[in-house]
Amino acid sequence: MRYRAPSREAVEPGVFGRLPLAAWREYSALLEGTPWPSIAALNERLPADAGTRFLAQTPTLLADGLHYEQRIAEHGDIATREGNWHDLLNALVWLRYPALKQALNQRQMAEIARMGPKQRSRSQYALTHFDEAGVIVALRDRALLALWDAHDWHGLFWRHRQAWIDGSIQLEVFGHALLELALSPDKLLVGKALVFQSSGDLDAGQLRATCAEAIASGQLLRDPLELRPLPLSGIPGWHPGNGDETFHRTTVCYQPRRAGREYPPAYVC
Template identity: 65%
Template sequence: MRFIAPAREAVDPAVFARLPLSYWSEFAALLGAQEWPSVADLDALRDKVQNETKDTLPHFVAQSPQLLGDGLHYEARIAERGIVATRERNWHDLLNALIWLRYPALKSALNARQVAEIALIGAKQRTRAQYALTHFDEGGAIVQLRDPALLELWDAHDWHGLFWRERAVWRDGSIAVHVFGHALLEHALNPNALFVGKALVVAMRDPANDSLADIAAAIRAGDLLNDPQELRPLPLSGIPGWHADNEREAFYADTPCFRPLREGRRYPPLGYSARIGPS
């Protein structure tokens, strides 16, 4: 069933103080205000961010029949015209804009790959890489992991072990989680939502200096996100502090987001991702 976001006036303001939306507090005025920000407001913020960071961002332009009349594919319009067609008064597109504002290099890398794939096979077909890129764009999370041994629990879908027995590592900086997918953030508008992200797992080297720029470069180069099977399911509701009920041990046994490992499912070793960037 397709998720339908609540009306703006129906959103409980408390969700913006909870993870993962609380990580986006710099945009609190856009998220929590009674009135929708206009697409022009978003584009003005784009100019401010670009001037401060020197990153190149596309413009946000209100989607209209006139804009779509150029006949371009959504991704091609970003690449060729520097325009993100953005629906007014729409949570999905507002959150997509915020991802662009915070992670422009990652979004640009995804766009470049999508356009390259479209050039290969046309706009009416989709490659395995396109599915991976889209899954990550919509529901993705980046997880930086200090201890590769945790993958054994994760890959076995031992959710009790990963989130309960190893509870401390989620709090002491051994794991860093960056929610990237705008559809995932949209689901967070529902205070009762059980979140499951599609995680791209990489090795944490120096947390003080770790940058996501290496990941963006690897995606752009085609070293990552060539198949949806690269992405591990991550029930974000299991992370300590991300759901009110996960202080109960039984939460990890009786909650439907914690699914068993499907027969035959295998995940890539951390070494595949860990080679990103300088050692």
Template identity: 55%
Template sequence: MLPRADGRETVEHPLLRAWVGSGELPDLGQLEGRRQCMQVRDGIARPAFRAQTPALLADGLHYEERIATCGVLATREQGVHDVFNALVWLRHPELKWALNARQVAGIAEVGPRERTRGQYALTHFDEAGAIVWLADDALVPIWDAHDWSALFVRERSAWGRSIAVSVFGHALVEHVWDGHRMPVAKCLVVRVPSVELAARVGPAAIVIRWREAEAHVAAQIRSGRLLADPQELRPLPLAGIPGWHDPHAPDAFVRDAPCFRPLRAGRRYPAPCSDLID
């Protein structure tokens, strides 16, 4: 078991409850065991979790190329970051494979020492990304304006009903594990029917996994339609979601907390994805 940075044994944050439950992180052997079980259960391959040793790295392959060609994920055994990355592979394999395919294509295009705009977008989403499932278009303009009071205070009842989130980025989860309680996700926004959302949303407006919908998103990532540029990603201060933080004065909190930043002059966001989910 890997210890928490703050030494506490219980997990109180909703994001950590969604990802690690009891607060104990699995070791490499446990991760590999879970991988084999989950592949049998859902029929989706995940790369084998192998200790990142000099012998493993001696193949000379790039990290992403090793996943694509050998089906092996180099994993640092005592690295919390790598454990959360493995957990994301277990829960969201279609999305992870789509990112990997695009990264490998980028390496073939510009080499391992350069990066395209698309590769930057892929990395941002991989490390700090989330999918926001949206069933109410009226929330888009207030989010795009960074009107955090409207999004999180006035529209508080919308969270878990017409808007919800699946946190995907393993570095973002690690950030909360290390004691930071005001993470900001970089989000893809996907329109979905309200009835479908209601069937999948859990506590704190979290959708653990939505396999069918994620498969559509993954296909669009593979094609390059999504994550072609980092500017596609909307920031979302997760502490504003009801149940993620418990401020005594919500209006003051979203006004004064540093994670709730104003809109930068000239910043524009793309329309939410509208044709991915039937």
């Protein structure tokens, strides 16, 4: 069944104080205010040299006949439905991660030119999955990656719980559909992750830039099977029940690895 986000007035205020939405506090006025933010209010947050702008998605706009990605690439216009959680959160991702969003757009346009507007390549599916549910993860310890690749969720989230607390694993939620699901506190969140291997701490800006460059150059997101499932609800502080070991033995968002499923090596940076 397709997810329907709660109405603005029905959202439980506490969700904005819990991860992942708590990490977007700089946009609290846009997320938590009673009225929906206007398109103009979103555009006010863009830097002067952004090269993009949000435009209300109206029948008049859509009458230009352009593909959503084409409109961005050729005119810098991001069609945005007013009063819509999905599009509001997409706008916030554009505000925080413009280089990443531009990289995805460039790759989508290259694939549209190759495949035509009505067919989709494996690469396009990968790009879309990351755009909607993506998580960027950096880790130092390869042993943690081995647990993850084996879907040893008890080991990754319980026996090595401290790694999620002490910075051995760093992550950022990028996918706007994933953020939309977080509006419903009962949802168990599972992201689609790109993994970066580092020998030390990575500055957030450095990690974003590395990710954007690797996507733009076609080194990443050539196939949806590159993306690792990441049950975010297992991370300490992300779900009220995961402080109990039983959660990590029984939760339904922990799925076993399918027979024959292999993951590519982490991207070294």
